[in-house]
Amino acid sequence: MKILLVINPISGDSDKESLIHSIKQRTSSKIEIFRTTGKDDIKKIENLIATHDFERVLVAGGDGTIKLVAEAMEDQSLPVGILPAGSANGLAYDLELPIEQEAFINVALGDKKKEIDAIKINDQLCLHISDLGLNAELIREYEQGAFRGKFGYALQTIPTLFNTEGPHDFTIHANEKNIHRRGIMLAIANSKKFGTGAMVNASGKIDDGVFELLLFKKLDVFEVLKTLTKDAQLSPEFLEVIPTKKASIQTLKKVDFQIDGEYCKALQHVEAEILPKKISVFVR
Ligand SMILES: Nc1ncnc2c1ncn2[C@@H]1O[C@H](COP(=O)(O)OP(=O)(O)OP(=O)(O)O)[C@@H](O)[C@H]1O
Numbered sequence: 001m002k003i004l005l006v007i008n009p010i011s012g013d014s015d016k017e018s019l020i021h022s023i024k025q026r027t028s029s030k031i032e033i034f035r036t037t038g039k040d041d042i043k044k045i046e047n048l049i050a051t052h053d054f055e056r057v058l059v060a061g062g063d064g065t066i067k068l069v070a071e072a073m074e075d076q077s078l079p080v081g082i083l084p085a086g087s088a089n090g091l092a093y094d095l096e097l098p099i100e101q102e103a104f105i106n107v108a109l110g111d112k113k114k115e116i117d118a119i120k121i122n123d124q125l126c127l128h129i130s131d132l133g134l135n136a137e138l139i140r141e142y143e144q145g146a147f148r149g150k151f152g153y154a155l156q157t158i159p160t161l162f163n164t165e166g167p168h169d170f171t172i173h174a175n176e177k178n179i180h181r182r183g184i185m186l187a188i189a190n191s192k193k194f195g196t197g198a199m200v201n202a203s204g205k206i207d208d209g210v211f212e213l214l215l216f217k218k219l220d221v222f223e224v225l226k227t228l229t230k231d232a233q234l235s236p237e238f239l240e241v242i243p244t245k246k247a248s249i250q251t252l253k254k255v256d257f258q259i260d261g262e263y264c265k266a267l268q269h270v271e272a273e274i275l276p277k278k279i280s281v282f283v284r
Pocket residue numbers: 008009010011012036037038039061062063064065066085086087088089148149260261262
C-alpha cells in the first residue's frame with residue numbers, strides 16, 4: 001500500500017526535509033510526495049488520489065493545507081494523518097495531537113481514527129473555524145505583510161485593532177428564527193479553540209453533527225485574556241453562542257471573511273451547513 005504525503009513548503013517555519021526523513025524511517029510503505037505550489041493544488045491532489053491506490057494521506061502544513069486536501073477528497077475519502085507544520089495548527093491543537101515531531105508522526109502512521117464533521121460554507125469546506133469581521137481583517141493584513149509565522153500575526157494585530165472596520169450588522173437565520181445582531185466578529189466554529197489556543201467554544205465538539213455561531217459583541221481585553229485559561233466562562237455581554245446545523249448570514253455591508261486561516265474576499269452573504277463525520281483523521 002502507498003501513502004500520499006502532501007507538504008506545504010512555505011507553511012510555518014519548520015524543516016520539512018527532516019520531517020520527510022523521519023517519516024521514511026518509520027514506515028516501510030511506499031511514499032508519494034506532493035509539494036504544494038499555491039496554484040491548482042486541489043485539482044492536482046484530486047488527480048493523484050484518483051490515479052493511485054493510496055491507503056492514507058499525510059498532510060504537513062497548517063489548517064489551510066488540510067482544508068485543500070479535504071476539498072481534493074470530496075469524491076474519494078482517505079483517512080488523514082496530520083503533521084502539524086503550519087503557523088498556528090488550530091485543528092491539530094483541537095484534536096490534542098502531540099506537538100513533538102516523533103510523536104505526531106507515530107499518530108499519523110498509527111491505526112486510531114476519529115471521524116470529524118466539516119462545515120460546507122458557500123462553495124468551500126471548513127474543518128476548523130471561519131469568521132466574518134475582525135479576525136479575517138487580521139488575516140488579510142497578515143497575508144499582505146512581509147512576515148509569516150506567529151511573528152507576522154503579532155506584527156499585524158495592533159494596526160488591525162486600531163483600524164478595524166467593525167462593528168458589523170448581521171442578520172442570521174438559524175434554527176428557524178431570524179435574528180439581528182451587531183458585533184465585531186461572527187465566527188462559524190467546528191472547533192473549540194482558535195489556532196492561537198484561545199478557548200472560544202468550550203461546549204463545541206468536532207464530531208457532534210452541530211456547529212456553533214459565535215457572535216463577539218465587543219472588544220474586551222479582560223474577556224480575551226480569559227479565553228487563554230482552560231475552563232473560561234465568557235460573559236454573554238462579550239460572546240453569544242448559537243449552536244445549529246444550518247445557517248444563513250447576511251451583512252449590511254461587505255465584511256472580510258476567512259475560512260481555516262485562508263482569507264476569502266469580503267462578502268455580504270454566507271450559507272453554512274454541517275456535513276457530519278465528513279473526514280476521518282488519525283488521533284492518539
Ligand atoms: N509553494 C507555495 N507557495 C505559496 N503559497 C503556497 C504554496 N503552497 C501552498 N500555499 C498556500 O499556503 C496556504 C496554506 O497554508 P497553511 O494555512 O497550511 O499554513 P500556515 O503556515 O498556517 O499558513 P499561514 O502562514 O498563511 O498561516 C494556502 O493558501 C496555499 O494555497
